[in-house]
Amino acid sequence: MIYYFSATGNSKHVANRLAEALNESVTPVLEVLNLGIKVDDRMILVYPNYCGGVPSVIREFLQKNIFQISKDAKLILVITYGNNTGASSSIATKYFKKNTGRTFDAMYSVKMPDNWTPVFDLTNAEEVAETNAKADEEIDGIIRKIKIGVDGDHVGDKLGKFMEVVYPGFYKTLSKTSHLHVEDTCIGCGLCAKNCPVNAIEMKDGKPTWTKKNCAMCLGCLHRCPKFAIQYDDKTKDHGQYLHPDS
Numbered sequence: 001m002i003y004y005f006s007a008t009g010n011s012k013h014v015a016n017r018l019a020e021a022l023n024e025s026v027t028p029v030l031e032v033l034n035l036g037i038k039v040d041d042r043m044i045l046v047y048p049n050y051c052g053g054v055p056s057v058i059r060e061f062l063q064k065n066i067f068q069i070s071k072d073a074k075l076i077l078v079i080t081y082g083n084n085t086g087a088s089s090s091i092a093t094k095y096f097k098k099n100t101g102r103t104f105d106a107m108y109s110v111k112m113p114d115n116w117t118p119v120f121d122l123t124n125a126e127e128v129a130e131t132n133a134k135a136d137e138e139i140d141g142i143i144r145k146i147k148i149g150v151d152g153d154h155v156g157d158k159l160g161k162f163m164e165v166v167y168p169g170f171y172k173t174l175s176k177t178s179h180l181h182v183e184d185t186c187i188g189c190g191l192c193a194k195n196c197p198v199n200a201i202e203m204k205d206g207k208p209t210w211t212k213k214n215c216a217m218c219l220g221c222l223h224r225c226p227k228f229a230i231q232y233d234d235k236t237k238d239h240g241q242y243l244h245p246d247s
């Protein structure tokens with residue numbers, strides 16, 4: 001079974017490609033957070049790196065008492081990222097080991113367009129397509145390795161142990177919903193509220209309002225809004241919206 005979390009489609013694309021090549025089923029992590037997970041043969045987890053660590057949804061998944069894993073099961077982690085993987089693999093491993101006593105047998109990463117548009121500019125469609133084409137080659141390599149049963153840590157572009165210390169505070173600050181606001185171009189369609197993975201948005205008087213102090217800060221609401229009406233401070237307007245072409 002392949003589990004994934006994805007806001008703009010990168011990790012979902014990886015999960016789907018692995019599923020097709022390895023004849024596995026795919027399930028969003030959000031659908032199993034309150035169910036039991038029995039792993040007899042293989043579990044692959046695919047998620048995006050956030051702040052050198054893991055998205056809050058993945059932290060919850062890795063820490064939940066829902067796993068029943070057989071002794072011989074193969075556990076594989078695949079992290080998507082834009083520029084560096086920080087300490088994401090070691091943080092995920094720490095949470096999972098504390099919860100289940102198990103570590104991942106194989107860990108991989110795939111470099112993809114960086115959807116953190118408060119910093120990165122994704123308006124150059126050619127550059128974005130090139131990055132996605134290179135990512136597909138990386139995914140081909142991962143599929144080959146998984147098929148022949150290669151184990152070990154193959155995560156690239158790490159930022160060292162200090163990111164393990166920096167990640168919690170960095171993510172907490174950056175994920176304050178006070179960073180998000182809606183512009184007058186909003187047409188009140190409600191898609192942002194409907195699709196928020198942590199139910200942090202409510203529609204009031206035809207406009208989204210953020211009801212929690214912090215959210216996962218996946219930027220799904222910003223990138224998927226049909227009017228590009230949601231912005232993060234004054235940092236995102238010129239950097240475009242992004243969705244993986246297969247999403």
Ligand SMILES: Cc1cc2nc3c(=O)[nH]c(=O)nc-3n(C[C@H](O)[C@H](O)[C@H](O)COP(=O)(O)O)c2cc1C
Nearest residue numbers: 006007008009010011048049051052082083084115
């Ligand atoms: C809140 C947040 C923090 C992120 N932090 C990092 C980071 O520290 N390093 C990095 O390389 N990419 C970072 N990214 C980029 C994503 O990891 C990358 O674009 C990922 O492929 C998005 O996956 P998705 O399309 O499945 O949501 C961040 C994205 C978000 C939304």
Ligand code: SF4
Nearest residue numbers: 186187189190192225
């Ligand atoms: S998705 Fe965009 S247009 Fe639709 S309600 Fe949300 S902010 Fe408004």
Ligand code: SF4
Nearest residue numbers: 196215216218219221
């Ligand atoms: S409010 Fe927006 S950025 Fe925050 S978790 Fe929901 S969809 Fe993601």
